[in-house]
Amino acid sequence: MSALPSLPLLWSERSWEEIPGDLQAAAGAALLPVGATEQHGPHLGCGMDFVLADALCRAVSARTRVPMLPALPYGCSLGHSRRWPGTIALDPLLMTDLVRQIGAQAYHSGVRRLFLVNGHVTNAAPLRCALELLRAAHDDLMLALVNTATVSARVRAAHFRDAEDWHANRAETGLMQALAPALVREDRIVDADDPDRTEGLVFAHPVNRTSRNGVTGRPSEASPAEGAELFAWMVEDLTALVRRGLTETPPLPHSYDGPAVVTEGA
Template identity: 30%
Template sequence: MEHIHELMTMTRDEVEEAVKTFPVAVLPLGATEQHGHHLPMGVDIFLAEALAKQVCQETGALLLPSIPFGYSWVWRDIPGTITLQQHHVEDLIKDVAHSVARYGIKLLVLINGHDSNKTSMKYATRELVDEIDMPVVYLFYPDLDKTLSENCNSSTWHGMIHACEFETSLMLAVNERLVDMEKAVKEYPKQPDLYGKSSISLGTLSQSGVFGDATQATKEKGEKMFKQFTDKMSALVKEACEEFNIKSKYEC
């Protein structure tokens, strides 16, 4: 595939034809929140969009407009942050699913770049099973642990990825102009015993907003990881097509 079917740039007739040809749509999900002093607020949506565009190019799926806001409560006091309530994220996903199902989409794929959206994706998908006859597949950096171990030199902060070597490397690969490596730092905040058991949040733990070692990031690492993720995501979309008997003129 060479051409990306990007819904926002298409006419109604072009969308109708694309859906008839291959009734699969991809919805990028992200967030607008701080990612340290070296990365932009839009990291999560920039990465999700880049992954989604590549998957659409490789599969022929229809690229939907992105949802750039997620559940970002922990950063709500930092200028620039926009946070939705968790159930609102779930409702947005469900509303999109109901909308595209009405005009013939047979499979909706969620490609997410924000960890806190995972709960919303899971429960929206479960509820949709009882509401519409259209399966939903939700993806968040498949085989993440394996990819981290193969490509990153630094450890994560208790398994979390945020403004660290991982995300910084991916951003260098996707849009290095938005990364200021001179401001990249290493920080592993102390985790209080009550963290995860109270309202203590990430926003109160880190001085820099980095959780890990962003100084270890490189564009080369990001390019390698990006390809690993898009290869796996595209394979999963094709597997879902086979599972749900979705046919098209493209190999699926």
């Protein structure tokens, strides 16, 4: 009889008595999946980004036994405009502070290695700001910001295959066909393709000025098999990165707060 697959270690299901032991066994590490609720063209549900971040972190938690915090389902989606219904966007300043507060509370529960696993491209700036604030406030807290679409070279290549400024494209559609088919409107995929119009532009334009239907790329080329293979790569490559992070230490032991003491060989 084959062994049953491991289950993810979900923070929300653990008691206050269990969490310290969970963290001790995982070198003080935790995963925070971050997504968005936003339009994804006529063929995908609005929860695509947080559904993916949640599924990916669950799979990685199951492999690594690193506790997973509840997924954040809202993100910085202001660039999608109000042309299409469905987008629930956070102000980037609010998002920065929200993640900062989540990280601070996790720190007080014992987290010392926090992986911010980002499933939405334009969350990157507020998440980086939150990382900077947390790192400055907690000298012994290490943070990693990982974007799901660029976790490795092969994952990046798959996402960018049909567009540089991709959205609801071949990769994302295939992922949802494989992971969450309830989010996919198969009858709307065939006419959903829309080209990338951003090449050579100087300014960063919102999606209402770069896409006719909220899509950038060729979702018509997607397949569940390709999506399943891509997700397997994402799990494998993020798992490897997390495992490396569990044993990493800072290159130098110097305190953030100083003072700077110059000694020979320092």
